[in-house]
Amino acid sequence: MRVSVIGCGHLGAPHAAAMAELGHEVIGVELDAEKCRALGAGKPPFYEASFEELLVKHTGSGRLRFTTDMREAADFADLHFVSVGTPLRKDGNGYDVAQVIGAVRSLVPLLSRPATIVGKSTVTVGTVARLQEIIDTDAQVPGVDLVWNPEFLREGHAVQDSLFPDRIVAGLTSPQARAAIEEVYAPILARGDVALIVTDPPTAEVLKSAANAFLTTKISFINAMAQVCDIAGADVNAVAYGIGIDPRIGHGGMRPGIGYGGGCLPKDVAAFTHRVGELGAQEAHQLLSAVEAVNAGRAPAAVTLIEKAHGSPISGRTIALLGAAFKAGTSDVRDSPALRLAGLLVERGARPVIYDPEALAAARMLHPELAYAETVEQAVTGADLVVLATEWPEFTSDPKLPIAAADLVASRVLVDVRNAVESDAWVAAGWEVWQLGRPPRR
Template sequence: MKITVIGCGYLGATHAACLASLGFEVLGVEIDPARRSALERGVLPFFEPDLPELLVEQVESGRLRFTDDMAEAAAFGDVHFVCVGTPQRADGMGADLSYVEGAVAALAPYLDRPTLVVGKSTVPVGTAERLQEILRTTAPAGEAVEVAWNPEFLREGFAVKDTIEPDRLVLGVLSERAEALLREVYAQPIAGGCPVIVTDFPTAELVKVAANSFLATKISFINAMAELCDVTGADVVTLADAIGFDARIGRRFLNAGVGFGGGCLPKDIRAFRARAEELGVKDALRFLHEIDRINIRRRKRVIKIARAELGGRLPGKRVAVLGAAFKPNSDDIRDSPALEIAATLHEKGVRVVVHDPEAIPPARKKHPELEYADTIEAACEGADLVLHLTEWLEYRSVDPVALGAVVAGKRMIDGRNCLDLAAYADAGWTVRSLGRPTVG
């Protein structure tokens, strides 16, 4: 079996390299010439642990190569994975399907033999059925071209492991042949015990957005509890520990802080709400509007605390921001709470200096008005206030005594509730957290 991966951004490049590592011949289709050239040289245009080495290995082995030619891809592949993006639409909250539809429309005229087109992109329910009809009516092979939906569940920072050793496989298929082909593709993880859920198109399409909506709800729930803790003097971390022991709830994703960001959760819950409204059941997902509002409110809360810590006046102050990526082990700044807070403070007259182990290049491109530092110490030098906004290990392991020697004021806002508060208090710092009593 030969496989193509159409769209070699974060999802596609990871999927292509991992499938090649499983022994398949893989052809990646990427129309962006700069990105394609980089991938052909084994260079990733983004940061993801373990993937650079895997990409180089598979390109050098000859199992993985890249093209921009759809005719070549159609002639090469028995299974075509569609991995293009579905960003939020510019004119609303719904998903922009132009890349998915464009990819399928470009491939269809060359499909002249039985083949399987597999969607991995996160799409509104109903998309797979529509694409199936497009292929049946425009591909030369007609009904011999089948669609399947196989949603991705990658966690940035763990994408290679999540592809090669997934915690579940969801196969939305219409025929036994489509199921058999996908089981062949994923034979290795299935043999390793990975659960397989075989279902219809609508269920397969709903799984990813339902999962992301649940995670977003859990995060915003504990952040709502943090708001109550702030006004009552309770400790949200202890609260989360206590309710997390309930097996029905669990402790994971019960970490209060500045909220979620990235390219999935924010746009997926908005697109999910938009699709529910199109289907006439908007009340079913009305709660997601409040989930979104709670999440955005956390960023405003940090600005409010910063103003209070700086004596009620922001202009002219110097603030160090530790973190630009939306999460650690990533350079993804899409909808990053850390970067939005930094930009907002700058707009209010604050001199903001940002540090991040990996995300400075994309952050500088998006926000050239901010200052950036290559080291934690340089970012914090002379700072009146330090904001810890992305939970990189480097930040959690900083020596508070040494850091206190370079700042102008030993004031910290722990926006991720993961610093050693006792150690900072002992070093003379005042630390404000979200949903925890002030220390120092």
């Protein structure tokens, strides 16, 4: 099938490469000329596991190319994915859907034959109805269908999740639109293990928002339990494990830590909270407001833990901060809890020195005022305290790190605000290990 992917950012670019891998001929449309050039040259503008290989493979195979010209996509493709950004509005009151409206407004009048527009961006319930009005008024030809196909991929696993999604949700209103979705995802559906959930468009919009709302509710729940455990002298990791055995609860999303971040969850929950308030769903609004409040308290809770671990004010102290990305597996630093923590440490007069295996360039661009190190050794040398802020395996699972770092630091105190390390290797190398909601290990 000939498809376009409009908006080639963290979602769209891996999706475009995945569509080529499925056998489609793909054209990616990206407004940012520099990003577009880089993608076309097989160079990812951000780190995402396995993405570079697929991009190189299919820009090489000729099945994937990129353009800044919407007309080229309109002429070429029969199905158009829309994966442009939906940031939070500046006043925080819901999404700014200007990119989505803009992309559809510029595409629709250029279509000269029947086509399917497939929205993947996360939008407020009601947005699809607005886009349908644009199609109804601006389409020059009959047979332009609209489908809402929200995306559930996890950053850091974008390629894997695009090729092997756990579900395909399609909000649509016509048999032609359903046929187009079944055709574009045919290689995935043929495997027989993926649910195709066909709904009306508002249900697809709410389904995506509800998925993120539930995930963040789980994260905030276990983080609130970490607070309880801190006060009660209990161990939240054991609590999470013990309650998660119940299949109604489960272990997914139940690792306590510094809170959710990134380009999706914070703004999606904020926008949904605002929207449910607007709709008058009061209990939903209260629930989601509490989820957000817990999350907002996590970076300050991490600072409190760091101060406790240090045993005296941290002003003037050098802190090796391992991690800048909002989570492991990506260079994305949008709304990163690690960088939020760095900012709070600076406010307390400490000097965080940040190292991240993939996100240094992005972090430097966003926060040039912070201090960075090129290697983990450089970051920990002379540090009064080491803080693990992103759960990269090279920080959490390398048995050599506790031993190598032990000789470089000024004091062997590790504060793991992701509750991600197995403390035994660190304790054996002479470290004190502090984690959220757990007694310290020595």
